[in-house]
Amino acid sequence: MSQPDVVxxxxxxxxxxxxxxxxxxxxxxxxxxxxxxxxxTGRSCELSxxxxxxxxxxxxxxxxxxxxxxGVARRLLxxxxxxxxxxxxxxxxxxxxxxxxxxxxxxxxxxGKYIVIGVDLPERRAMGSEVDRATEWLMLTSGTSxxxxxxxxxxxxxxxxxxxxGPVRYRNATWATFYDIRxxxxxxxxxxxxxxxxxxxxxxxxxxxAAHVARLRAGGVTHxxxxxxxxxxxxxxxxxxxxxxxxxxxxGEIADQAVLDGLARAFPRASIGHxxxxxxxxxxxxxxxxxxxxxxxxxxxxxAGVEMKVVDDSLRIRSRRTARAYVGAAAPPLTxxxxxxxxxxxxxxxxxxxxxVGRRGxxxxxxxxxxxxxxxxxxxxxxxxVQMSRxxxxxxxxxxxxxxxxxxxxxxxxxxxxxxxxAEILSQCRDCLPVWKVPAVIRxxxxxxxxxxxxxxxxxx
Amino acid sequence: MSIKSKxxxxxxxxxxxxxxxxxxxxxxxxxxxxxxxxxxxxxxxxRLEDELGVDPFTVAxxxxxxxxxxxxxxxxxxxxx
Numbered sequence: 158m159s160q161p162d163v164v165x166x167x168x169x170x171x172x173x174x175x176x177x178x179x180x181x182x183x184x185x186x187x188x189x190x191x192x193x194x195x196x197x198t199g200r201s202c203e204l205s206x207x208x209x210x211x212x213x214x215x216x217x218x219x220x221x222x223x224x225x226x227x228g229v230a231r232r233l234l235x236x237x238x239x240x241x242x243x244x245x246x247x248x249x250x251x252x253x254x255x256x257x258x259x260x261x262x263x264x265x266x267x268x269g270k271y272i273v274i275g276v277d278l279p280e281r282r283a284m285g286s287e288v289d290r291a292t293e294w295l296m297l298t299s300g301t302s303x304x305x306x307x308x309x310x311x312x313x314x315x316x317x318x319x320x321x322x323g324p325v326r327y328r329n330a331t332w333a334t335f336y337d338i339r340x341x342x343x344x345x346x347x348x349x350x351x352x353x354x355x356x357x358x359x360x361x362x363x364x365x366x367a368a369h370v371a372r373l374r375a376g377g378v379t380h381x382x383x384x385x386x387x388x389x390x391x392x393x394x395x396x397x398x399x400x401x402x403x404x405x406x407x408x409g410e411i412a413d414q415a416v417l418d419g420l421a422r423a424f425p426r427a428s429i430g431h432x433x434x435x436x437x438x439x440x441x442x443x444x445x446x447x448x449x450x451x452x453x454x455x456x457x458x459x460x461a462g463v464e465m466k467v468v469d470d471s472l473r474i475r476s477r478r479t480a481r482a483y484v485g486a487a488a489p490p491l492t493x494x495x496x497x498x499x500x501x502x503x504x505x506x507x508x509x510x511x512x513x514v515g516r517r518g519x520x521x522x523x524x525x526x527x528x529x530x531x532x533x534x535x536x537x538x539x540x541x542x543v544q545m546s547r548x549x550x551x552x553x554x555x556x557x558x559x560x561x562x563x564x565x566x567x568x569x570x571x572x573x574x575x576x577x578x579x580a581e582i583l584s585q586c587r588d589c590l591p592v593w594k595v596p597a598v599i600r601x602x603x604x605x606x607x608x609x610x611x612x613x614x615x616x617x618x
Numbered sequence: 619m620s621i622k623s624k625x626x627x628x629x630x631x632x633x634x635x636x637x638x639x640x641x642x643x644x645x646x647x648x649x650x651x652x653x654x655x656x657x658x659x660x661x662x663x664x665r666l667e668d669e670l671g672v673d674p675f676t677v678a679x680x681x682x683x684x685x686x687x688x689x690x691x692x693x694x695x696x697x698x699x
Contacts, residue, residue, distance in 0.1 A: 523657070523660075524656055524657065524660075551664060552676070553660040553663065553664060554663060554673065554675035554676045554683075555656050555659050555660040555663060555675070555683075556656055556657060556660040559657075559660045559661065559664055561664065583635065587635065592636065592657060593657055597660065597661035597664045597665065598661075598664050598665055598668060
């Protein structure tokens with residue numbers, strides 16, 4: 158099925174823009190002449206029309222292969238690093254994968270079942286595969302338990318928000334993200350770099366914050382994105398002191414006022430925006446006024462091709478940027494009858510603004526009264542001595558559950574002040590929240606886990 | 619500090635937080651008369667579990683919840699160490 162009018166990723170990589178690079182901690186690859194080179198080894202000429210799993214050990218090779226395969230492969234399944242082989246097997250069946258592009262030794266049982274093609278730094282001349290189709294981009298949802306779902310996007314939809322922003326706005330930008338680019342939030346930033354004519358500095362798993370920031374500075378990063386948890390970790394590390402980006406973006410979790418204010422203090426020169434996006438619903442909108450929540454007028458109208466409504470307190474989104482469908486034999490429908498994706502992100506209107514209060518599945522039930530952990534955290538995080546917090550459910554023989562909170566205090570908080578700080582946090586919670594939402598117990602902890610997708614780990618959710 | 623005085627001190631703390639006026643704490647005081655609602659008791663039991671290392675109402679699955687303050691205190695005192 159030939160679609161000659163389709164624009165593939167490589168077509169944004171003309172030779173006219175000089176000195177564009179993409180780098181990780183070990184390698185820097187020029188994007189300026191990337192189209193003349195191939196990162197694929199072996200029978201790479203056979204990739205046309207194939208359903209490809211892209212499973213590389215690092216992000217850089219995935220980035221290069223995405224550029225080379227978009228417009229060539231029938232579908233491209235991006236494999237995040239934390240998927241184990243057993244779960245991957247099931248997903249490969251569901252996605253009808255026939256080819257694996259990888260730099261890793263493969264599990265024995267793949268032998269004969271798939272065409273396997275190697276991937277390496279682009280040191281060979283490109284064979285010049287034809288761009289003749291709109292490749293389906295398959296991504297995995299970042300659900301915390303069970304098997305992730307596969308969602309199908311098009312490049313057109315993935316890039317919808319970037320095109321709407323006007324890509325030229327970001328020419329010469331050097332992008333970075335704390336995300337992995339094989340997940341939706343990270344892929345958005347990679348596409349912004351490629352489509353907008355910029356460069357990119359990739360994150361490295363396990364890299365210390367200070368080393369990462371040193372690389373961001375050395376790479377001249379101007380635009381950077383991450384989840385509020387990523388940003389809180391950076392602010393806590395103290396490594397932000399010598400880093401001065403122009404643009405700081407938050408997405409993937411609720412951006413509360415405390416983290417927005419913290420970033421504004423740390424990066425006084427930067428414009429700070431928080432975006433709403435999810436793997437299924439695509440990029441909904443971004444807010445640049447430095448305040449938590451979003452203007453109520455965004456609901457019920459069509460803004461730049463995105464329509465939003467609130468049904469049973471959950472945000473629903475319809476646009477060309479949403480995924481096209483879930484993939485797999487028994488895949489559930491992605492949208493409601495009118496084409497809206499139900500995000501499961503719960504909102505509450507306060508005056509002229511909507512605020513995100515939490516996930517539908519994360520509600521704690523306290524003797525019949527409900528609370529979202531995120532709304533409790535938002536209040537706790539306002540205390541000046543708090544860096545980060547997590548509210549969670551604890552079983553109770555009396556009410557079934559109660560809310561408790563784990564709190565990381567700012568560096569240098571005197572241990573002698575702990576009881577005062579605890580009392581202040583509790584008093585702040587009592588002032589802002591109904592009584593059942595006030596944590597019964599506050600525990601001070603050294604660290605809180607963040608998932609591979611950059612979100613605060615919520616084991617009880 | 620005895621278990622009993624730890625319990626009373628935790629109760630006074632919660633009463634202050636919840637703006638509840640506690641009557642004099644005596645053994646035969648009915649828990650209904652303490653002014654604590656079920657949430658206040660849930661908080662008390664959670665905090666005592668952290669402080670004393672035990673939650674007697676979860677340990678014994680069939681444990682009846684006490685009806686007087688004296689019974690409540692004994693539930694903690696009688697937990698096998």
